[in-house]
Amino acid sequence: MTPVRLVRVVWQATFLGLFLWLLVRLAEGDPRAFPYAVFQQSSPLSSAGVAFAARTLPPALAVGGGVVLVLTVVFGRFFCGWVCPLGTLQQLASVVLSPRSRRESIEVNRWRPWYALKSWILAFMLAAALLGSLQTGLLDPLSLAARGLAAGVWPLLPGGRPVPGGWLAASLLVAVLVASRFVPRLFCRALCPLGALLALFARNALFRLARRDGACTDCRACRFACQGADEPLGAHRPGECHVCLNCVGGCPEGALAFRFLGSISAPERRPDLGRRWLVGGILSGLGAAPLLRAGGGREVASPAMLRPPGALRELEFLERCIKCSLCEQACPTGALQPALAQAGVEGFWTPVLVPRRGGCEFACTRCGEVCPTGAIASLTATRKTGYDGGPPVRIGTAFVDRGRCLPWAMATPCIVCEEMCPTDPKAIWFERVNEAARDGRMLVLQRPRLDPARCVGCGLCENRCPVGAEAAIRVTSVGESRDPLNRMLLGG
């Protein structure tokens, strides 16, 4: 292996290691303030998507995405070849799953016209984002990898929390990796919208492959181990080149080099996506966004859908959530789960709070701390709890189901809900009644009553209610701080 390829492998190993390590530390609830979302914030696709959808860009995304784009303009798609952890995982998968003769062959590594699909997907997604529907996270490699690991792999490890529907995200990740058995880095070549975005900027990169025509003997050895399927010989496509530099090392004549303002004599100048297809992609995206909403997904999303504390209003939330599932991993109780149908089609895989899985700890602000795009605003503990004197951040209101509640319906004392209520004074108070049991004994029962003005909707009551799978006290989103229209009480 040539020295530069060794350096590239060191880069890939370091960034993959960092990515995995940060995810593990986050899932373990590490109290240290590592930049857990740094990879997701460095994805120019997320930056572009959020900028188009929300018309604003959080500083971290602007810096992260901007730096990567600028470096791409200079060096080409080095991000794909040297940094992207999903790319490294795919390479590992192809090394493990397929024999060398298969993964290093001209036939497998030649460019195919339908690899332009990723550009179509990019056009579609960015057009949809323009109309406020951010779906880039579904195929963004950093989000995809984080999701697949969080929902598919962590639950399998000891101490792992189950994620309902996790098999979906895991299947996508596994499919991407298994695809590399057939065509190495197929996802990167054909599907990755981030790759397509970087390709746009890498087409006229300053550094690129240069070939000494005189030394080239047309042996085609350079095409054997090409990771980007960019045809280093002949119709070279700089936008597809992952800068893996396998061709440079593989050339027996040393005719290839990676050079500032380098050039190959006959580079491919046409964009990979034809004009018709491009227009079609854009129009599809523009049409898809309102179609996704035609079912009323945003306004009429399941009334039981609770969003994490600090989440923006639903429209703005959907304009920013990149479905990376970092919030779900950060949540210490496992309260945050990916929505499958509760949040509508647009909200697929966005986080919702499921009290039966876990309550929202009163002074915990982990989800907002880690959200890369600000879909969940970062709160301080004093603000969220209302200890600073202002009103606490509410995510909903609890309702007592008197037909199921033990003191109400079964003449049995309980009050676990009151015990678990974290507000001071508690949002659950008692009504003391004397009631005759079935055998005529007089009982003094404490019946829970809810004070909606104090309830923050944390769901700890629902989580601990002893009454079966459907608790006798349940939280719905009415009264949530983030939406002044989702109220039932006068005065908010």
Next chain:
Amino acid sequence: MSHEHRIGRREALVRLSSAGLAVAGVATGALGFADRRTASAAVSALRDWRVATPGEGARAVAARGANPADNVRRALTALGGVERFVKRGEVVLVKPNVGWDRLPEQAANTDPRVVAEIVRQARAAGARRVVVADISCNDPGRCFDRSGILAAAGQAGAEVLDGRHVKMVSANLSGAAAGLQVFAPLLEADRVINVPIAKHHGLSRVTLGMKNWFGVLDRGRNRLHQDIDRCLAELGAMFRPTLTVVDATRVLLGNGPQGGSLSDVKDVGAVAVSVDPVLCDAWGAVQLGVDPSSLGFIRNAERAGLGRSDLALVREIGKA
């Protein structure tokens, strides 16, 4: 004309023996698995962790002062010294209340200084292992961290285990708690020191030592509230600790068992140590301004012979 082909002797032997082996294997499997009873999980027996106490000597000592660790030390000394309760080489479980995601000033969990001092005392007496464990109501990591107990007990040399790091095992619990599991450190311990904090509680009016046993249980403990006075006495009968240390450094007077606002907290600055859990709970109730004879679970426990609620038996040591 058909021509019958016969196999050789060797081939016949091979076929017959492999057939025989297959038949034997199937028969063994069938007989072996037929109508097997699955082995039931072993149920461990709870121990009685009390030490044999001589007749004379104080039954309970309460120490008051500005320094909680000093209070613990003086009370233990007045009770006969920690060596009377912890012998060299024993495994000691310290069971504080780490139920809630609160700061120490909010008086929802045992004061970390009290826990740390007990750990130090146990180690000084020569304990081989000192374990601090509890199954919290809120998220275990946050509870142990924000209560200050993870840091304080860890520094004092204890093995700190929160709910994520303990195994639950079946034990021979009886009464309302039958069928529930307890955490493994309880069964591994030679001595158990119960360290509750004195707090108000909406259902039982106060939560003290007997209520603190909830923390060794996990799933299903949220049903015990349905007959709380009976269940607390039953728990007190099943779990007989070596010592009970009631932390009244700060007590929670209202909005219990979690509190929240500092105006629910009162600085009392006292710690009581006793071999008698009922006496401890009675003393704790008085620190909260509640008459012990009005508490159902204390009457039940006294009637069951678990201890006395006569406060005259508590020897009070004033300030240092």
Next chain:
Amino acid sequence: MRGRFRLWYAALLAVPAAAATLVMAQGRRTRDDPRAVLASLRTAAGPALPAAAAASASSSTEPARYDRESLYELVDGAAEGYLARGFERCVAATYAFQGTARFEVAAEVYRFASDAGARAQLDADRPRSTAPLDGALAAVSDGNVLLATRGRDLLKLTALTTDPGGREALGALADAWLKESP
């Protein structure tokens, strides 16, 4: 040629090393700051007096709390002036010290709507002969009375008996109060 390449490779390898170091370095901070929560809890719980032991006093009475309606019970007619300066609520207790004889100090902490209100009250209340004390507090004292402000809170200490240890006791109380308030 070789030397230049080595430089290139070193520079290239430095990038992931720098990235990893930067990420690790941020781990020196922790995500939570319990002190911020505690400070806001203390502020929300209203003005506070230190425990007797913290001020080296032998005992103290239970703190009594007064709000805008009940302030006159504590200060009679002067309440008008307090209310005009933005008084919100206060807490009062009496500390007992064991010096050459037993002597007592009456302590009150008044909370106002603004820092300016607290300072205005201090100016209005101070006896003519008080002199500023050095120390961390903006305090004035004449040996029998000590006044100090901290943010929106005004501390007022009055020695109820004359005792040589009085001045020290006032200072000790004031210091204890300083330590406890955020």
